Amino acid sequence: MIVCIAEKPSVARDIARIIGATKSMQGYMEGNGYQVTWTFGHLCTLKEPHDYQPNWKHWSLSALPMLPQRFGIKLIEDDGIKKQFAIIERLMQQADGIINCGDAGQEGELIQRWVMQKAQAKCPVRRLWISSMTDEAIKEGFQTLKDQSEYQPLYLAGLSRAIGDWILGMNATRLYTLKYGQNRQVLSIGRVQTPTLALIVNRQKEIDNFKSEPYWILATIYRDTQFTATKGKFTSKEEGEKAFATIEGKPFTVTDVQKKKGTEAPPRLFDLTSLQVECNKKFAYSAETTLNLIQSLYEKKITTYPRVDTQFLPDDVYPKCPNIMNGLYQTTFGNTQPYAAIVRPLGGKPLPKTKKVFDSSKVTDHHAIIPTGVVPKALSDMERNVFDLIAKRFIAAFYPDCKFSTTTVLGEVGSPEDTERIEFKVTGKEILSPGWRTVYASEAKTVEEDDAKKENEERTLPNFVKGESGPHQPTLTEKWTTPPKYYTEATLLRAMETAGKFVEDEELRAALKENGIGRPSSRAGIIETLFKRHYIRRERKNLIATSTGIELIDIIKEELLKSCELTGIWEKKLRDIEHRKYDAAQFVEELKQQITTIVNDVMRENNTRHITFTTDEQPKPKKPKRQTAKKETTLKPSDTLIGKPCPVCGKGTIIKGKTAYGCSDWQHCQFRLPFVNN
Numbered sequence: 149m150i151v152c153i154a155e156k157p158s159v160a161r162d163i164a165r166i167i168g169a170t171k172s173m174q175g176y177m178e179g180n181g182y183q184v185t186w187t188f189g190h191l192c193t194l195k196e197p198h199d200y201q202p203n204w205k206h207w208s209l210s211a212l213p214m215l216p217q218r219f220g221i222k223l224i225e226d227d228g229i230k231k232q233f234a235i236i237e238r239l240m241q242q243a244d245g246i247i248n249c250g251d252a253g254q255e256g257e258l259i260q261r262w263v264m265q266k267a268q269a270k271c272p273v274r275r276l277w278i279s280s281m282t283d284e285a286i287k288e289g290f291q292t293l294k295d296q297s298e299y300q301p302l303y304l305a306g307l308s309r310a311i312g313d314w315i316l317g318m319n320a321t322r323l324y325t326l327k328y329g330q331n332r333q334v335l336s337i338g339r340v341q342t343p344t345l346a347l348i349v350n351r352q353k354e355i356d357n358f359k360s361e362p363y364w365i366l367a368t369i370y371r372d373t374q375f376t377a378t379k380g381k382f383t384s385k386e387e388g389e390k391a392f393a394t395i396e397g398k399p400f401t402v403t404d405v406q407k408k409k410g411t412e413a414p415p416r417l418f419d420l421t422s423l424q425v426e427c428n429k430k431f432a433y434s435a436e437t438t439l440n441l442i443q444s445l446y447e448k449k450i451t452t453y454p455r456v457d458t459q460f461l462p463d464d465v466y467p468k469c470p471n472i473m474n475g476l477y478q479t480t481f482g483n484t485q486p487y488a489a490i491v492r493p494l495g496g497k498p499l500p501k502t503k504k505v506f507d508s509s510k511v512t513d514h515h516a517i518i519p520t521g522v523v524p525k526a527l528s529d530m531e532r533n534v535f536d537l538i539a540k541r542f543i544a545a546f547y548p549d550c551k552f553s554t555t556t557v558l559g560e561v562g563s564p565e566d567t568e569r570i571e572f573k574v575t576g577k578e579i580l581s582p583g584w585r586t587v588y589a590s591e592a593k594t595v596e597e598d599d600a601k602k603e604n605e606e607r608t609l610p611n612f613v614k615g616e617s618g619p620h621q622p623t624l625t626e627k628w629t630t631p632p633k634y635y636t637e638a639t640l641l642r643a644m645e646t647a648g649k650f651v652e653d654e655e656l657r658a659a660l661k662e663n664g665i666g667r668p669s670s671r672a673g674i675i676e677t678l679f680k681r682h683y684i685r686r687e688r689k690n691l692i693a694t695s696t697g698i699e700l701i702d703i704i705k706e707e708l709l710k711s712c713e714l715t716g717i718w719e720k721k722l723r724d725i726e727h728r729k730y731d732a733a734q735f736v737e738e739l740k741q742q743i744t745t746i747v748n749d750v751m752r753e754n755n756t757r758h759i760t761f762t763t764d765e766q767p768k769p770k771k772p773k774r775q776t777a778k779k780e781t782t783l784k785p786s787d788t789l790i791g792k793p794c795p796v797c798g799k800g801t802i803i804k805g806k807t808a809y810g811c812s813d814w815q816h817c818q819f820r821l822p823f824v825n826n
Contacts, residue, residue, distance in 0.1 A: 150181060151182075151185065151239045151247070153264075154184065154186045154249040155187055155249075155259060156186060157188075158447055160184050162283075168182070169182040184249075185239055188232065193221065193222065195220045200216045207322050209323070213319045213743050213747045219314070240267040245274065246273045247274050247293060252514065255455075255669065258306035275295070279514045280452040280453060305725040308721075308722060308736060311736055312339065312739050313338065316338065320338075324700070324703070328759050330759070333696070337704075338674075339715060341677050343712050345693070348678075348697070349698050352693045360629050360631070363382060363383055363629065368622040370621075375557075375572035376573060378571045378572065399619060400617065400619070401560055404614060405612050405614050409552070413504055413584075414545050414546075415584075416459040416545075417459045417517065417541055417542065418538055419457050420442070420454055421642070423517060423537065433534075434676075452520060454517055455514075455669035458510055460510040461515045461518070462507075465518075468521070471521045472518065473491050473495075473546075490543055500548075504545075505545050517538055518542045519539050548581070552580055553577070554577050555576045555578070556575050557576075557609060576608055576609035577607070637689070644674075678697070699757075705749070706749060
């Protein structure tokens with residue numbers, strides 16, 4: 149009898165149906181020479197400190213560092229887990245062979261290997277490796293089973309990661325809790341969570357310490373078009389007024405008109421992080437919520453494996469794409485077919501195949517997240533939102549590039565004999581052929597373009613001719629520098645993904661470029677851990693560090709513990725372990741030496757400070773006042789400005805009030821031009 153073990157009951161049922169194990173038993177399915185059973189995610193975990201030494205059960209500085217000679221595993225304390233494991237153990241000890249059907253990734257490999265070790269399985273083991281749960285994918289996977297030994301490096305990398313997190317987390321958490329936690333709160337320290345918290349804290353300090361400074365922008369309106377001085381910002385009002393005086397009353401002359409055609413490729417397919425970012429920006433879904441939703445879509449066979457870090461497809465997926473398109477064409481929500489109109493233009497001809505989409509060299513364990521072609525049914529509104537993003541991104545990938553024309557117009561004010569002529573510039577963008585943007589035509593904003601500046605650049609300019617000249621209306625606008633923005637989950641995920649920019653060492657930066665802080669599948673959990681530990685809280689979409697989080701980062705003197713560099717070191721070594729270039733035992737031994745040094749250094753500190761205890765009930769600190777200064781000038785405007793674009797935000801138009809001209813979008817823009825008495 150061949151025993152197949154999956155990671156969830158729902159996955160096991162799908163596999164059992166495909167291979168003919170249709171008879172329901174207690175804790176497994178049976179038939180056609182197979183027994184298909186399941187775990188509930190992790191059944192086993194690394195042993196706790198007291199499992200190695202009884203005196204490690206009580207938290208004591210004298211017991212640190214805790215470094216077992218050999219790490220072991222145990223069942224998680226849960227009656228349901230114990231009951232299911234007893235069934236698995238009996239099946240495996242009687243099996244002629246085992247097929248590991250766990251999730252095809254490092255964590256999935258670790259989960260099932262630990263179960264097989266605990267069950268003392270002795271028979272040969274093969275591995276099922278699939279990227280989607282469709283019937284076709286499962287059948288293909290069973291036809292291409294591989295010996296488990298081929299995945300040994302993957303397991304060793306996962307095991308090394310788990311042991312490393314145990315060594316650092318168990319020791320550093322007890323160390324800082326006992327020394328600085330007042331015996332009231334556990335101060336959780338982790339290889340990923342602590343550098344992530346440090347990113348939030350450091351950004352918050354930048355904001356708190358930021359001092360807004362004024363600057364002045366010189367612009368002018370010529371032929372209903374706003375031109376901006378190319379000199380940039382004036383740091384003093386006097387300097388700006390001098391420039392204003394130079395151009396006041398003199399004609400504006402167009403000195404150059406340049407038109408350049410360009411193309412814009414479709415946005416790349418989604419990996420997990422980019423999907424979480426887009427869902428947070430568009431729907432305000434947390435990273436964890438998005439992960440749960442895409443996992444649900446995967447288990448419903450509607451989308452492919454979610455825990456991926458690539459945005460490419462292998463070449464062998466290309467022949468399947470027409471069927472996927474057909475499934476999208478047939479998709480119906482309510483009484484509408486949302487994708488029929490945008491899939492139809494792709495029909496009747498081969499789908500284009502480009503390296504921007506299909507590149508096997510950039511795909512490792514799994515490819516980008518795409519639809520499977522299975523027509524979705526009974527989706528929740530939130531699941532539908534996520535599916536819609538994935539479906540449109542997939543469809544857009546086969547559309548042609550967007551073609552546009554960029555026009556740059558230069559002008560100057562001042563006659564040829566003037567020694568101080570001031571140059572102005574405006575840029576406009578005209579869409580010549582929308583291409584992939586057709587897919588998003590019904591949406592209020594195009595993909596990843598909620599930036600006001602970008603929207604402004606996409607306006608079509610009037611036809612200007614070099615040498616033309618005429619009157620213009622100059623403005624000198626006072627503006628203020630603004631602090632960095634707080635992290636949102638979207639921007640924090642991006643920072644975690646691109647953490648290499650915070651590291652100076654080139655080799656470590658390269659490691660982080662490939663991996664970032666944490667794995668795509670773990671980043672959502674890390675952010676949730678920071679919430680649970682009361683290190684951060686949400687204010688609308690902003691992530692705000694609590695006093696506990698700030699004080700914890702301040703009190704950690706070991707920079708490696710709170711820097712992205714530590715993760716960079718780990719990720720490089722773990723990747724080398726996976727590629728058989730580095731020894732797992734050496735990795736663990738080096739980490740033991742490192743934590744010993746950290747413990748000794750902290751123990752020698754004479755700091756008697758205690759960290760503030762934070763709870764959910766603690767009142768939120770008052771929100772700092774928005775640092776926005778009035779946008780105004782004493783220069784006399786005229787009624788010809790009315791209806792023109794606002795020179796500050798570009799969104800509103802100039803209107804006339806009781807005492808001043810100003811921007812119509814007064815809630816967000818404070819641009820004002822007071823009346824001047826004649």
